[in-house]
Amino acid sequence: MKTLLAILFGTLAGAGGYTFFYARGLSYLSDDPRACVNCHIMREQFDGWQKASHHAHAVCNDCHVPRGFIGKWLTKAENGWHHSRGFTLQDFHEPVRIKPGNAAVLNANCLHCHKDFTREITAHRVLNDEELYCVRCHNSVGHGPRR
């Protein structure tokens, strides 16, 4: 019985491990932007980013993932789950749109790098309002001009 179980779990581990490898699972632990286009849904965003002003200064994770260790990996885990579930079941809204939580992460990252410019504004604590997010006006800095 034990031998049979060992074989079965071995098969599971093997199949799981190979599937993880085949799906380029390790790439998702990196900061490489190409990991974000492993699946083709964000191809346009990726292409746009290559033409955008932030191309030379920031990769996907610099804007879309929080700075701290815990926040970074929690966000990666949460989005990883949403993305793989959506891509597997093909039941998501197109064009893809940012979720409120991720939009807040994004804005915090704008303010982090550009704090020298934005300190005077953030002193009034108005930039956390969704209506006043940086990208509402600066909408082409990350993904380039819209088509």
Place this chain on the structure above:
Amino acid sequence: MKTIKYILLLLVAAAATVGVMWLYENIVTRKQEAKQVAFKIANLTEMTVDPVEWGKNFPRQYDAYLRTAEHTGTKYGGGGSDSLAPSKLAEDPRLVAMFNGYAFGIDYRARRGHAYMLSDQRETKRVTQRPQTGACLHCHAANTVAYRKAGLDAGAPGKLDDPLGSANGYAQLQKGFELIGKMTYSNATKLVTHPIACVDCHDPQTMQLRVTRPGFINGIKALAASADPVPHLPSVEKWRRGDRKEGYDANLLASRQEMRSFVCAQCHVEYYCGPKATLFFPWNNGLKVEQIEAYYNGYKFSDGTPFSDWKHAEAGTEMLKAQHPEFELWSQGIHARSGVSCADCHMPYKREGAIKISDHWVRSPLLHINNACQVCHHFPEAEIKQRVEIIQDRNHKLMLRAEDAIVALIAAVKDAAKAGATDDQLKPAHESHRKAQWRVDYINAENSMGFHAPQEAARILGEAIDYARQGQLAVATLAQKH
């Protein structure tokens, strides 16, 4: 007990393995989707009119194209039953008064999908009860081969398999277009089988977009030679800065993005297609409503009579009828100025598997707001729809007000004539009637309820109201003099 535990564990492990293998298979499928493959099954040439053949090589585009037969409707467009579009005349009785004496006063319906363009034309009372010419087929059928055959029979140079964009191809097309336009509709329509087909907009070898309708090829050339600024058509502006030795040729000079509007502008425009002259687009002065009007006003038919579409049965005015100037109105709007083409909203890109294709189910953007609008406008679909309908509701209100003014003018002119006013005395009122109704009709016949250029539509309707009331004033002044 221990055995049961082992069996349970075994089942769990087996189920998990099945799950992992299923996921693996799903990932393989997704990866396969990312490999874009096109199989060439049918050999496509300039002679391949039947879309079924093209569909063998391009099944995704063809599937969507077939869906133009589906019945759709928005607040201001389409609707009705599966078999018949709603009658505009029944919905708005003002139109009956406005088109009195003209074929549009008999039968005038809302649009249906591209699939019906030929059958609807063959069945409308405007064609069955009034004699029409083959010119109508310029926009209601896949006509390139029919035109070229007729052209060759009449002595145009070259062979039928010359490329359409060659000098011979153009010559054959132009000659056949002139000849078929002169035939009776009932004879000419026997020469065509299909409504709009792939070959009308695509090169059969390269799939590149192209224009094939002689009316557009000639019209855009005339527009380029005019002085009307067209900043939304950069290749025309560039041609104007050049030596202008050769006329503007859209197939050679237009950018891909411009072609994504030009292919639509082959038909969704204002034109003359009556029996007294070869079909033409009135763009020699420019694309604005008064520039088109000025061109018509200066135009003389070959028998020397001034241009008009019909004489109003009650008011006695020589009238202009607007077709469906979508391209012209769009040209005045913010979307055109921002480089947004017709296809961007009416045939937006969509994803099928990993393949990005333009949606060949040409339809109202309001029927797929996510792909059509949200790509640029990051607002909820419900909000976008509401924004569009606010624009259309306002335009509709203003348009009905303008129509009321025209109906009142028609009644005033009719009464004055009955009371003995001569045509000479009524001339100012007639002129106002022609101007006012041309403007209302321009917005009414245009298929966006003002959305393609809201401010321009309001300007045109404002002028229409003013001209109609000016006409009434002219009639009133006349009555006072008597």
